[in-house]
Amino acid sequence: xxxxxxxxxxxxxxxxxxxxxxxxxxxxxxxxxxxxxxxxxxxxxxxxxxxxxxxxxxxxxxxxxxxxxxxxxxxxxxxxxxxxxxxxxxxxxxxxxxxxxxxxxxxxxxxxxxxxxxxxxxxxxxxxxxxxxxxxxxxxxxxxxxxxxxxxxxxxxxxxxxxxxxxxxxxxxxxxxxxxxxxxxxxxxxxxxxxxxxxxxxxxxxxxxxxxxxxxxxxxxxxxxxxxxxxxxxxxxxxxxxxxxxxxxxxxxxxxxxxxxxxxxxxxxxxxxxxxxxxxxxxxxxxxxxxxxxxxxxxxxxxxxxxxxxxxxxxxxxxxxxxxxxxxxxxxxxxxxxxxxxxxxxxxxxxxxxxxxxxxxxxxxxxxxxxxxxxxxxxxxxxxxxxxxxxxxxxxxxxxxxxxxxxxxxxxxxxxxxxxxxxxxx
Numbered sequence: 001x002x003x004x005x006x007x008x009x010x011x012x013x014x015x016x017x018x019x020x021x022x023x024x025x026x027x028x029x030x031x032x033x034x035x036x037x038x039x040x041x042x043x044x045x046x047x048x049x050x051x052x053x054x055x056x057x058x059x060x061x062x063x064x065x066x067x068x069x070x071x072x073x074x075x076x077x078x079x080x081x082x083x084x085x086x087x088x089x090x091x092x093x094x095x096x097x098x099x100x101x102x103x104x105x106x107x108x109x110x111x112x113x114x115x116x117x118x119x120x121x122x123x124x125x126x127x128x129x130x131x132x133x134x135x136x137x138x139x140x141x142x143x144x145x146x147x148x149x150x151x152x153x154x155x156x157x158x159x160x161x162x163x164x165x166x167x168x169x170x171x172x173x174x175x176x177x178x179x180x181x182x183x184x185x186x187x188x189x190x191x192x193x194x195x196x197x198x199x200x201x202x203x204x205x206x207x208x209x210x211x212x213x214x215x216x217x218x219x220x221x222x223x224x225x226x227x228x229x230x231x232x233x234x235x236x237x238x239x240x241x242x243x244x245x246x247x248x249x250x251x252x253x254x255x256x257x258x259x260x261x262x263x264x265x266x267x268x269x270x271x272x273x274x275x276x277x278x279x280x281x282x283x284x285x286x287x288x289x290x291x292x293x294x295x296x297x298x299x300x301x302x303x304x305x306x307x308x309x310x311x312x313x314x315x316x317x318x319x320x321x322x323x324x325x326x327x328x329x330x331x332x333x334x335x336x337x338x339x340x341x342x343x344x345x346x347x348x349x350x351x352x353x354x355x356x357x358x359x360x361x362x363x364x365x366x367x368x369x370x371x372x373x374x375x376x377x378x379x380x381x382x383x384x385x386x387x388x389x390x391x392x393x394x395x396x397x398x399x400x401x402x403x404x405x406x407x408x409x410x411x412x413x414x415x416x417x418x419x420x421x422x423x424x425x426x
Contacts, residue, residue, distance in 0.1 A: 001014050001015070001016045001210075001214055002014070002015045002016065004392075006392045006393075006396070008396060009368070009371065009392055009395060009396070011027065011371065011392060012027075012028065013025060013026070013027050013392065014026040014027075014028075014210055014214070016214060018197065018217070018218060018221050019221075019222075020197040020198065020221055020224070020226050021196065021197045021198025021199075021226075021229055022197035022198065022200055022201075022202060022221060023200070023201045023202070023385070024201075024202045024204075024214065024217055025201070025202070025203045025204070025381065026204050026205075026208075026210055026213060026214060027203070027204070027205040027377065028205075028206070028207065028208060028210055029205055029206055029207055029374065030207055031207060032205075032206055032207045032374065033108055033207070034106055034107070034108055034206060034374055035106065035107050035108070035111045035114070035115075035204070035205070035206035035207075035208065035374075036104070036105075036106045036204075036205050036206060036374035036375055036378050037104060037105055037114070037115055037118055037202070037203065037204045037205075037378070038102050038103070038104040038201075038202070038203050038378045038379060038381070038382060039102070039103045039104070039118050039119065039122050039200065039201075039202050040100055040101065040102040040103070040200060040201050040202075040203070040382035040386075041100065041101050041102075041194050041195050041199055041200045042099070042100055042194070042199050042200070042201075042232075042386045043066055043099075043100065043101055043190070043194035043195070043199065044066050044096060044097045044098045044099040044100050044101060044172075045063070045064065045066050045067060045096060045097070045098050045099075045167065045170065045171075045172040045173075045174075046098045046099055046166065046167035046168055046319075046320075047066065047099070047167075047194065047234050048060055048061050048062075048063065048065070048167055049061075049234065049235040050193060050194075050232060050233060050234040050235065051193075051233040051234075052189040052190075052192065052193050053192050053193045053196065053227060053229070054192075054227065058233075058235065059189065061182075061186050061189070061190060062174060062178040062179065062181040062182050062186070063167075063170045063171075063174040063175060063178040063179075064139070064170075064171070064172070064173050064174015064175065064178050064179045064182070065174070065182055065186060065187070065190055066096050066101055066172075066190065066194075067096040067101075067139070067172050067173045067174065068135065068139060068174070068179060068182055068187070069101075069187055069190055069191060070094050070095075070096045070101050070103075071135055071138070071139065072125070072126075072127055072131065072132070072135060072187060073094075073103070073121065073122055073125060074094070074121065075126060075131055076121060076124055076126045077126055081117065081121035084117055084121075085105055085114060085117060088107065088109075088110035088113045088114050088117065089107055089108070089109050089110055090105045090106065090107035090110065090114045090117075091105060091106050091107070092104065092105045092118075093105070096172055097172065098167070098168050098172065098317065098320070099317055099318070099386070100382060100383065100386060102379070102382060103118060103121075103122050104118075104378070104379075105117075105118055106374070106375070111206065111208060112213075112216055115204065115213070115216060115217070116216065116220055119202070119217070119220045119221070120220070122195070123195070123197075123224060125187070125188065125191050125195075127184040127187045127188060127191075128184060129183075129184055132182065132183065132184045132187065136179050136180055136182070139173060139174075139179050140176050140179060140180075142173055143171065143173050143174070143175065143176055143179070144176075146171065146173065148252075150252050150254050150258055150423055151258070153250060153252065153423060154258045154259075154260050154326060154421060154423055155260065155324070155326075156171060157248055157250060157421045158260040158262040158324055158419060158420075158421040159262070159322065160244070160245075160248075161243055161244060161245040161246075161247070161248055161262065161419040161420075161421055162243045162244060162262055162264040162322055162419055163239060163244060163264075163320070164239060164244045165237050165239065166237045166239055166319065166320055167237065168320045169244075192227075193232060194232060196226060196227070196229045197221065197226060197229075198229040199229070199232055201381075201382045201385055201386070202217065203377075203378050203381045203382060204378075205374040205377055205378055206374060236318070236319045237319060238268055238269065238319055239264075239268070239320075240266070241264045241265060241266035241414055241416065241417040242264075242416045242417070243262075243264055243416065243417060243418065243419040244419075245419060246418075246419055246420070247419060247420045247421070247422070248419075248420075248421045248422070249421075249422045249423075249424060250421070250422070250423045250424070251423070251424050251425070251426045252423050252424075252425070252426065253425070253426055254423060254424075254425050255425060256328045256329070256330060256425075257328070257329060257330065257332040257422060257423060257424050257425065258326070258327070258328050258329075258332075258422070258423040259326060259327060259329060259332045259335050259336055259420065259421070259422050259423075260324050260325070260326040260420065260421045261324065261325045261326070261336060261339045261340060261343070261418065261419075261420050262322055262323070262324045262418070262419045262420070262421070263322060263323050263324075263343055263412070263413070263414075263417050263418050263419075264321075264322050264417040264418075264419070265316060265320070265321030265322055265323075265412065265417075266411065266412065266414065266417065267321070267412070268318070268319050268320055268321055269318070269319075270316075270318075271318055271387055271388045271389075272387070272388035272389055273389070273397075275316060275318075275387055275388075275389065276389050276393075276394050276397050277397065277401060277405050278316065278408075278409055279314065279316050280363070280394075280397060280398060280401050280405070281401065281405045281406045281408065281409035282314050282316070282323065282409055282412060283314060283363055284351070284356065284359050284360060284363065284401070284406055285346065285349065285351070285406060285409060285410070285412075286312050286314060286323065287359045287362070287363065288349075288351050288355060288356075288359055289342055289346060289349075290312050290325060290342075291359075296338075296342055297310075299338075300327075300335070300338065303331075303334070304329075304330070304331065305327070305329055305331050305334055305335040305338060306327040306329060306335065307327065307328060307329070309326075309327050309328040310326070310327040311325075311326060311327070312324060312325045312326070317387065318387060323412075325339050325343075332422050332424070336420050336422065340418055340420070343413055343418060344413065344415055344418075346410065346413040347410050347411070347413040347414070348410075349410055349413075351403065351406060353403065356403055356406065360398055360399075360401060363398055364395070364398040364399065367394075367395045367398060368395065370395075371395075377391065
């Protein structure tokens with residue numbers, strides 16, 4: 001077991017790669033009364049074209065299959081894993097993203113029982129023709145629910161405006177048409193390929209005995225057999241930053257119009273330290289442009305272009321990335337034009353040194369506060385590791401970022417990368 005000490009953050013992380021390839025990270029937190037664990041695979045909704053383990057040719061599976069698989073794993077011959085967790089007073093959950101799927105629990109008691117249960121149900125798939133057919137109607141209802149959600153439509157239509165071919169432009173749950181094509185054989189192909197321990201990461205945080213917990217995990221994994229793993233062969237799609245559609249307008253049953261302005265990334269092959277610096281630089285830029293202390297925010301408030309729904313977010317991953325600025329507003333066209341103007345002028349932005357230092361320190365403080373949340377640490381850790389980054393090193397990277405790094409990131413702001421999506425009341 002390797003001991004990783006981060007003196008500045010006063011954190012110590014323990015790491016071990018098991019014989020089956022599983023990466024295990026333990027973060028002891030003395031005095032914490034909650035345990036939190038995530039078991040994550042590097043597999044998400046965009047991983048639809050790949051070579052199944054033990055085969056030689058690429059296959060393409062229906063959209064939504066990663067999310068479908070997540071649903072089905074909770075079901076076994078012995079019953080529902082959710083119910084078993086509640087017997088041990090735990091709160092279980094799972095989520096599928098564009099490029100990873102995570103299973104998790106939190107608890108204040110029965111920690112060892114819950115940890116064994118997490119490892120066991122994820123590593124014991126049970127798919128039958130009957131239970132797969134039953135799930136299709138359940139997920140179809142979930143898709144309908146999201147289709148009727150204005151905030152989700154605002155977010156997802158903006159992504160669809162950006163991307164021509166990348167799988168990120170398809171809803172994580174798939175479509176009603178695609179999910180009805182899923183078979184149990186497809187689910188096993190996906191499971192056996194992407195749920196191999198060597199493609200997964202276990203992260204545990206809480207006030208536990210380090211050696212005892214690692215021994216529990218070793219013993220659990222030693223009882224199971226897995227095939228030889230030689231890596232996952234998947235197809236990535238890389239696009240330019242030119243958007244597919246410059247704008248879209250949707251009508252829904254809402255009272256106040258909703259607007260999102262999206263901007264597509266041009267640096268989709270970045271990983272590790274390069275991605276980390278680029279992400280921090282963009283966070284600083286967007287904070288300078290749109291935080292509550294900015295002149296642009298004040299202008300939009302004064303002119304009633306925004307309200308308390310206003311926000312922005314940055315998403316950067318391998319093969320795709322984007323930022324969005326959004327709000328509910330009775331002046332959708334004015335908001336759209338103003339934000340586009342701000343984004344286009346940003347390519348020539350000069351952030352004063354004192355503002356740069358202030359924003360950098362503010363973002364560093366927010367990152368440090370996240371260390372008090374087991375959920376925040378655990379849910380971010382796998383995302384960083386899968387991008388060849390380290391969550392704790394990323395926090396310290398805020399101190400090392402320079403204005404030169406910020407200036408290099410200004411190429412992100414490009415007219416052909418911008419799209420808008422407006423939802424109007426019917």
